[in-house]
Amino acid sequence: MHKKTIAQLSAGLAAGEFSSEALTRAFLERVERFNPQLNAFITLTAESALIQARAADERRRQGAAGPLTGVPIVHKDIFCTQGVRTSCGSRILDRFIAPYNATVVEKFNAAGAVMLGKTNMDEFAMGSSNETSFYGPVRNPWDLDAVPGGSSGGSAAAVAARLTPGATGTDTGGSIRQPAALCGITGIKPTYGRVSRWGMIAYASSLDQGGPMARTAEDCALLLAAMAGFDPRDSTCVDRPVPDYAALLDQPLTGLKVGLPKEYFGEGLDSAVAQVVEEAIAEYRRLGAEIVEISLPNSHLAIPAYYVVAPAECSSNLARIDGVRYGHRCENPKDLQDLYTRSRAEGFGAEVQRRILVGTFALSAGYYDAYYLKAQQIRRLISDDFRRAFDQVDVIMGPTSPTVAFNLGEKVDDPITMYLSDIYTIAVNLAGLPGLSLPVGFVGQRPVGLQLIGNYFAEDRLLNVAHRYQQVTDWHSRAPAAFA
Amino acid sequence: MMEWETVIGLEIHAQLATKSKIFSGAAIAYGAEPNTQACAIDLGMPGVLPVLNQDAVRMAAMLGLAIGAQVAHRSVFARKNYFYPDLPKGYQISQYELPVVQGGHLTVDLEDGSSKVIGITRAHLEEDAGKSLHEDFQGLSGIDLNRAGTPLLEIVSEPEMRSAKEAVAYMKKLHQLVVYLGICDGNMQEGSFRCDANVSVRRKGAPQFGTRAEIKNLNSFRFVERAIDFEVERQIDLIESGHKVVQETRLYDPDKGETRSMRSKEEANDYRYFPDPDLLPLIVDEAFIEAARAALPELPDAKKQRFAEQYGLSGYDAGVLTVSRELAAFYETVVASLGSEPKLCANWVMGDFSAFLNKENREIADSPVNAEQLAGLLRRIQDRTISGKLAKDVFEAMWAGEGDADTVIEKRGLRQITDTSAIEKVIDDVMAASPDQLAQYRAGKDKLFGFFVGQVMKLSKGKANPQQVNDLLMEKLKG
Numbered sequence: 001m002h003k004k005t006i007a008q009l010s011a012g013l014a015a016g017e018f019s020s021e022a023l024t025r026a027f028l029e030r031v032e033r034f035n036p037q038l039n040a041f042i043t044l045t046a047e048s049a050l051i052q053a054r055a056a057d058e059r060r061r062q063g064a065a066g067p068l069t070g071v072p073i074v075h076k077d078i079f080c081t082q083g084v085r086t087s088c089g090s091r092i093l094d095r096f097i098a099p100y101n102a103t104v105v106e107k108f109n110a111a112g113a114v115m116l117g118k119t120n121m122d123e124f125a126m127g128s129s130n131e132t133s134f135y136g137p138v139r140n141p142w143d144l145d146a147v148p149g150g151s152s153g154g155s156a157a158a159v160a161a162r163l164t165p166g167a168t169g170t171d172t173g174g175s176i177r178q179p180a181a182l183c184g185i186t187g188i189k190p191t192y193g194r195v196s197r198w199g200m201i202a203y204a205s206s207l208d209q210g211g212p213m214a215r216t217a218e219d220c221a222l223l224l225a226a227m228a229g230f231d232p233r234d235s236t237c238v239d240r241p242v243p244d245y246a247a248l249l250d251q252p253l254t255g256l257k258v259g260l261p262k263e264y265f266g267e268g269l270d271s272a273v274a275q276v277v278e279e280a281i282a283e284y285r286r287l288g289a290e291i292v293e294i295s296l297p298n299s300h301l302a303i304p305a306y307y308v309v310a311p312a313e314c315s316s317n318l319a320r321i322d323g324v325r326y327g328h329r330c331e332n333p334k335d336l337q338d339l340y341t342r343s344r345a346e347g348f349g350a351e352v353q354r355r356i357l358v359g360t361f362a363l364s365a366g367y368y369d370a371y372y373l374k375a376q377q378i379r380r381l382i383s384d385d386f387r388r389a390f391d392q393v394d395v396i397m398g399p400t401s402p403t404v405a406f407n408l409g410e411k412v413d414d415p416i417t418m419y420l421s422d423i424y425t426i427a428v429n430l431a432g433l434p435g436l437s438l439p440v441g442f443v444g445q446r447p448v449g450l451q452l453i454g455n456y457f458a459e460d461r462l463l464n465v466a467h468r469y470q471q472v473t474d475w476h477s478r479a480p481a482a483f484a
Numbered sequence: 485m486m487e488w489e490t491v492i493g494l495e496i497h498a499q500l501a502t503k504s505k506i507f508s509g510a511a512i513a514y515g516a517e518p519n520t521q522a523c524a525i526d527l528g529m530p531g532v533l534p535v536l537n538q539d540a541v542r543m544a545a546m547l548g549l550a551i552g553a554q555v556a557h558r559s560v561f562a563r564k565n566y567f568y569p570d571l572p573k574g575y576q577i578s579q580y581e582l583p584v585v586q587g588g589h590l591t592v593d594l595e596d597g598s599s600k601v602i603g604i605t606r607a608h609l610e611e612d613a614g615k616s617l618h619e620d621f622q623g624l625s626g627i628d629l630n631r632a633g634t635p636l637l638e639i640v641s642e643p644e645m646r647s648a649k650e651a652v653a654y655m656k657k658l659h660q661l662v663v664y665l666g667i668c669d670g671n672m673q674e675g676s677f678r679c680d681a682n683v684s685v686r687r688k689g690a691p692q693f694g695t696r697a698e699i700k701n702l703n704s705f706r707f708v709e710r711a712i713d714f715e716v717e718r719q720i721d722l723i724e725s726g727h728k729v730v731q732e733t734r735l736y737d738p739d740k741g742e743t744r745s746m747r748s749k750e751e752a753n754d755y756r757y758f759p760d761p762d763l764l765p766l767i768v769d770e771a772f773i774e775a776a777r778a779a780l781p782e783l784p785d786a787k788k789q790r791f792a793e794q795y796g797l798s799g800y801d802a803g804v805l806t807v808s809r810e811l812a813a814f815y816e817t818v819v820a821s822l823g824s825e826p827k828l829c830a831n832w833v834m835g836d837f838s839a840f841l842n843k844e845n846r847e848i849a850d851s852p853v854n855a856e857q858l859a860g861l862l863r864r865i866q867d868r869t870i871s872g873k874l875a876k877d878v879f880e881a882m883w884a885g886e887g888d889a890d891t892v893i894e895k896r897g898l899r900q901i902t903d904t905s906a907i908e909k910v911i912d913d914v915m916a917a918s919p920d921q922l923a924q925y926r927a928g929k930d931k932l933f934g935f936f937v938g939q940v941m942k943l944s945k946g947k948a949n950p951q952q953v954n955d956l957l958m959e960k961l962k963g
Contacts, residue, residue: 080531093530100524102531199531206761234533235763313761316563319574320528324627340567363565363756372758 001026002162003479006071006219007246009165013060013070020060020070024053024114027072031116031163034483037144040158042077042135043085044117052114059112067246068226069112074164076155077118078125079105079210080199088201089123089133089151092321092328092347102199103231104168104210111226116164119154123349124318125175125203127151128421131412132351139408140183141480142445146405149179149421155213156183161483166214166223170200172207173306174401174425177437180213181400181449184439186466186476187213188220191457192432193238195224196231202317204310205236207429216476217438217466221245224459240457248460249467254288256465257393263299264398264424276448277399280440280469284397287468294392296385301378302427303419308362308375309430314352315359321347354415383431390455395465398424400437400449428453436462439475447475487688490716491696492651492681493643496658497636498668499612499676500543506611506635507534507577514674518617518628526614526633528572533762536561540635543667544584544609545768545776547637550661550783551604553588555773561609561763565756569627570614578638580757583608584766585639590661591785592653593803602654603642610636637667643682643693648712652705655679660784664809678703683715684729694719695729699736699743711736715743787812795819795826804834810848811838814855821859828862836879853882861889869893870900874946901948904956907940910948911960914939925961936961 001023004012012018028046035041049072056070080086080098087093101109108115122132130138130153138153140146141161148157152169156179159167169176171189180187188211195210202208212223225246230239260281265274285291323329323343330342348356362371389396401421411418428435433456437449454462470476505512508525525532548555562580585607593599612634617626639658645651659677662668669676684696699715702708714736719729733752734743759765782790784806791802791812806812811833818829837858841851861878864870870878870893881892893899901907914936915922925932940953 086530088530096530098524098529098531100529100532197531198533201530202762204761233535235535236761312758316565316575316756316758319565319567320572321530322567322569322574324569325527325572326529336569360756363758365754365756368756368758 002030002165004165005216006068006165006214006222007216009071010067010222014065020053020056020114021050023070024049024072024116027116027164031158034161034163037482038139038141038157038161038163039136040120040138040154040161040163041074041117042087042089042120042154045084045115046117048084049114049116052109052112056112056114066111067222068108070114071166072114072116072164073108073223074116074119074155074158074167075105075108076121076152076167076169078121078170078201079118079168080201081105081115081118084118086118086201087134088125089121089135090348090352091134092344094134094328096327098199100199103196103233104200104227107226107229108168113226119152119158119167121154122151122175123352124201124314125151125170125172125208126314126351126355128174128178128418129406129408129411130154130179131408132349134349137408140405140446141483142184142447143405145407146446147182147408149182149401149405151175151179152187152213153179156180156185156187159183159185159213159215160480162479163483166212166219168210168223168227169213170203170208170210171425171429171435172203172209172310173429174422176211176213177425177435177449177451178401178422180437181439181451182405182447184442184447184449184475184478184480185213185215186217186220186436186438186470187211188224188436188459188462189428189434190224190228190459191238191434192429193236194434194457194459195227196229196234196237198231198233202313204313205317206313207306207310209429216470217436217463218246218249218470220436221249221463221467224463228459243460245460245463249464251464252288253284253465253468256284256287256289256395258284258289258291259294259389259393259396260291261294261296261299261389261396261398263296268402268420268423269399270403270443272443273399273401273403273448276441276443277450280450281397283469283473287472292393294389294396296382296389296427298378298381298385299427302382302430303423305375305378305382305430306426307358307419308371309379311355311359312362312372312375313359315356315363318348318352318356323347351415379430382427386427386431386433386453394454394461395458396453398451400424400451404443404446404448424451432456434459434462436466438466438469439478440469440473441475488685488716488720489688489690490646490648490712491643491684491686491693492645492648492712494641494645494651494655495680495682496639496641496655497678497680498639498662500540500635500637500667501669502537502539502543502635504537505633506537506540506609508633510633512634514671516630518626518630520630522614522629522632526572526629528574534577534760536763536766537635540609541584541766541768542772542776542779543665544607544637545773546665546667546780547607547639547662548585548588549773549777549780550665551585551588551590553604553607554586555768555776556582556584556586557768558582559584559608559766559768561760561766562757563760566753568613569625570616570629570632572614572629572632576611576613577760577763578610579608582765584768590654590657592650592657594653595649600650602644602650605640605642607637607639610638612636643684648709648716651681651712652709655705655708657784660807664781664784666781672703675703679708681708681712681715683712683719685716685719685723694723695731697729697731697743698733700733700746702736707736707738710738710741711743714741718743781809795830797826797830801830801834805830814848817855818859818862821856822862822866825862825866828865829859832858832862836876840883852885853879857882857888864889864893868900868902868949870898871946871950874898874900898947901944902952904952907944907948907952907956908960910940910943911936911953911956914943915960922961926963933957933961
């Protein structure tokens, strides 16, 4: 059963081939068996999963089942779940239990999906390798010496290892797409405002966006349909109808205009990865796409701008976790200052502290104009680049990440190199556009992802473009040998 | 001896009378048990998001229109970042560079009868913080977040006031306005209307302002006046003794009647303001502004002018009667019910009625005598059923719950005697009982006229119509 996609499982449940309870047990067994090697989960919710599964089976008997009713999924541990720990990968929230569900969690609950557990992640979504988690690194199912990418590394690894058919992730600078690429699965970061951020612990509020991760574009379409939509509790959420993504998957690609930004194929891109990406583009040409070279001239400014905006926002967003009302509190504080400094110094890991410090500095009097304001101006330039590009082309393609998965520990002491892992994904967040990563081959045994970038709210087009490729290739159905 | 000039600007925080908080659905009733009016948003839990309360924006727009300000079509909420236990998110959401109300002015009436226009720089929306409770916890502090997220409108004046009295006049005028508009309950004890005063002094004629001190959190008109007066003295003494005023934040201690330093400019926080990414810029369109304009009540100045013109009242009386919408409405109901004599109505509303309210510290809504009942009493003065003097006793009885004017008059037998023959009979009795005084009067001692009036009133138990008594006595005493 674990080999099936969500679409297949949904069909099997509908046909009565198996119950949700049996399906859930099967995945829980796999989690129990394989998770110790991967560390993809922070919290398992086996008991409540079985309750949800039985409720889903009952709902189906009553004829009220939807496409996701009874389908197991996992949530990145950044989404608040009522009554179940939400740690955000941090010691400081190790014992935090939210009294409410994130909108995304609520929507999956309403659809009848079954939550198996909550997945590991870089602490507060700050990382590209899942090595900053308080709960230890996640390993890449394709090669246990390799990182799964981050920050949604637990979700990506769990999907790749067939411990779940689908997962939620969040993406602030590439945190869905880069781990999807490094783990050989499909993941989409929707347009900013497409998915509610209510109950999704904020890293950088103007960049964060939740999205689905699964093996295929078709599965992502099913998951995104459940996640997306207006939420009055999130002022930045856009009130706009959600298309029937699954129904739009099969549109032909004839005449599709694809732009290849020359900046995404230059220095820094691993040549083996480049070759795999070029083969994928050749496949698109065969599918009827017209490929043109474009330019996104301000691409080189994306990483510096991101590393001002994101830390600035996080320095403010994480101020609430102060040891006063919830979260870790140091032993025997002498006074208020001691309570703050020790609770936060003990509770936050090194990378989080680094970004809080950088962000605090960037917002300080006398530096605001030079850093934060300048970075916001760069965002505008980057958005303008994309706007011009989308006057010419329908979709932009390129590598998701400049390299395949690197080894655990390889970049942990070199933040700048680590940051470059997101060089092709970050601009998409700065502009608020949707981006998708799909598996298109391997370098050695490590997967390569192709990134598709679409215009605002063109998630349907991205899913369609990815799906058509997956109809003629089988990269997405390959499984890591140890977890087949 | 050099002459000094005081320069004052006020920042007034008016708590808006919305039903729920500015960014959450929690209620904001005052005095609830600690932390019973704080939801996950007010507690600053992870993952929660603010959603702006539209009613707070409507109220801000109403103030803007009432002071002739620009209601900004686009304004921005920013985060003011600092750590404090009663600030749950580690930042306060406030408007910084682009406030919703820009410019404006208020005309204030000064004690010498003149008026002065005070410029208003801006008014912006923000959320209040919670409260730290330092008592009852044995060395620890308690946090009550009921107040966290309460909507505030901070109204910032230009530094255009030149004395504590002017500052108080401005504050009173603004207080009257926000209460009129129904956007603030104006309760200063509960902190619904409080003020920070920026105070400096300079030599008269000096082109530059002096260094200012900011006195925080003044929550009564009296404290504002005393704190400013103290601060002005302090600053003048400093300069005259060769020292300098330092820019700082000070607190007023009402028990000692003095201000003291809270923190200097150097110790001030760097608030790291930046636009709140959780809130889109606030867009207020013309239709919204027009709806707010349509909802404006008659404003105090307009009402005062209308009262003076329509009812023929002095400026002073018109001002007193329009001090609140409730009193003005009460007055107008009395006039409408009586149908004439607006001046008589004014005297009674400002006189006995207000005095009784004040004595018992009651609101008009809780008055035992309503406007129609008061008009009923005045009608009996008008038709001479009772004298104005007796009417005061009747009013007191009405206040005590003895019924309306006619009931009290009947029950107590207070109906005025207007029958000429009856009055003449009393006069005859008095004259017969006072032959000496009569002789003296007729011998030219005019002053004794008052004695006879007094005796007649006494004998008639105050019920004889005074005018008739006068006229008839004059006749009869001549002999």
